[in-house]
Amino acid sequence: MIGTIRKHSAWLWWLVAGLTIISFIWWGASPATRGGGGRGAGYGSIYGKPVTAEAFTAAQREFYIYYWLHYGEFPDKSPNFNRTDAERETYVRLMLAEKAKALGIHVSEEALVAGANELLRSIGRNGQAVPMSQFIERVLQPEGLDAPDFQRFVRDDLTIQQLVQTLGLSGALVPPQEAAQLYDRDHQEVSAQAVFFAASNYLAQVAVTPAAVAQFYTNNMAVYREPDRVAVNYIAYDLTNYFAAAELKVGKTNINSQADAYYAQHGLESVPDAKTPEEAKAKIRELILRQGATAAAADAAKQFCTELFAMDPVKPENLVTLAKQKGLAVRTTAPFAANYGPEEFPASAEFTKTAFKLNADSPFSKPIAGSEAVYVIGLAQQLPSAIQPLDQIRARVTLDFQNREAAEKAQSAGTNFYYTAAVQMAAGKTFAQAAVAAGQAPQVLTPFSLSSQEVPEAGDRAELNQLKQAAFTTPVGRLSKFFPTADGGFVLFIQAMLPVDEAKKTADMPQFLSQVRRGRENEAFNLWLQTEANHELVNTPVYNEMAGGKAPAK
Secondary structure, three states, X not given: OOOOOOOOOHHHHHHHHHHOOHHHOOOOOOHHHOOOOOHHHOOOEXXXXXXXXXXXHHHHHHHHHHHHHHHOOOHHHOOOOOHHHHHHHHHHHHHHHHHHHHOOOOOOHHHHHHHHHHXXXXXXXXXXXXXXXXXHHHHHHHHOOOHHHHHHHHHHHHHHHHHHHHHOHHHHOOOHHHHHHHHHHHHOOEEEEEEEEEHHHHHHHOOOOHHHHHHHHHHOHHHHEEOOEEEEEEXXXXXXXXXXXXXXXXXXXXXXXXXXXXXHHHHHHHOOOOOOHHHHHHHHHXXXXXXXHHHHHHHHHHHHHHHHHHOOOOOXXXXXXXXXXXXXXXXXXXXXXXOOOOOOOOOOHHHHHHHOOOOOOOXXXXXXXXXXXXXXXXXEEEEOOEEOOHHHOHHHHHHHHHHHHHHXXXXXXXXXXXXXXXXXXXXXOOHHHHHHHOOOOOEEOXXXXXXXXXXXXXXXXXXXXXXXXXXXXXXXXXXXXXXXXOOEEEEEEEEEEOOXXXXXXXXXXXXXXXXXXXXXXXXXXXXXXXHHHHHHOOOOXXXXXXXXXXXXXX
């Protein structure tokens, strides 16, 4: 099985930390200094040297491998990536490689082999490296990439890693004393009490009238706008109907032997939710059978599509007509939007994306594989974006109105409580006494620090970052201001700052110091990279494209 690197490979840390920031550094220069040669100027120049077509193509192929390793897909397959993005990243890669060459940075053959082996282990399972031949055959070759591209990618990435370390060296000079202070800042816990004000406690106080609901709807009509939606007719070739044929084709004995062999190679980790070897093997057998059933269902769907696409003239009704002739059931989805897909079954992203590409000239899809069936879909209805009339959604609008009014009442109560409690505490009462006198129930919070991941008592009544802001900006023995939230708000009382656990600090410091130094190195490199890109890539076509075609200042 071939996986993707998820930022756990040690030798790739610098590439993860360094190059993934490139997307937000373009461009720091003022508009007056932006520009470039444009497409008519070829590939431009970097450090005064022309970029050749061969060098650009090689760097672009390397970047495609880099992107796959980190995101599990190639750039041109990602809906969030475009040509300009790919070219921009390619030019930055060229610049970094050229800078490394100028500094005399190179990678030995031994380091190259070790780096390639480590990378192949990172995308394998159970610490086993993916065979090079398998990686090339299954990942690279379908995209027109080859072994020399991979070798060049590994060499250049290791070279750039050394470049990052060299240019970020100034940031690594963090003395242990400073790191210890940073550790204390991040890990010192605060002891606090809180009073939370939830909208749900004030719903009964909201007066709901038709006029108030209508006014709320008028003031918030944009919220009730439905996005573009589409409904599709579909034929579902259920996989369960093809299990028997798949088992007959593959052979039950063969399926069992394949499952046994796969389990022997990958173990229980290959089926995370299995508790025993028998359960894991059963799930593997089911997966093999399901794959065979999917292939059989896809073949049946392709035969239907061949006849469907041959029908003339082309019109949406052809799918229903042909399905009736063949005795196939046609269902129709309720209208759905691009961000949530059909309600009738769990559809893949491909299903939803394809549905929104259908039109009168191309009203049908090719077979689309899903988790439970293979689908052929046809356009049924297109609904443009529109605001829903109040009469159709009155219950929803009424509930929204009640929740909004209740949240405002909760926030008003919280603000009043803050002032009342402050006066009573100044007169000698404790926070708990002031809260009880105001009819509120104070809660003692589990001690937390800036590095804490949760405060259990808060639940969904306050965001963690809000609690941290309130706790660490309020002096000990004082009330925080009232912090409003979407659901109401809260007030904290800071009881004490607790001492840092010195034993845990001693144990954590080596790793913490390393993280701080790497972070500082990354910051130093990023600063250099932003400055260098804005200066050295000004004579590249992509710089000109990003800057809107403006010529560079003279």
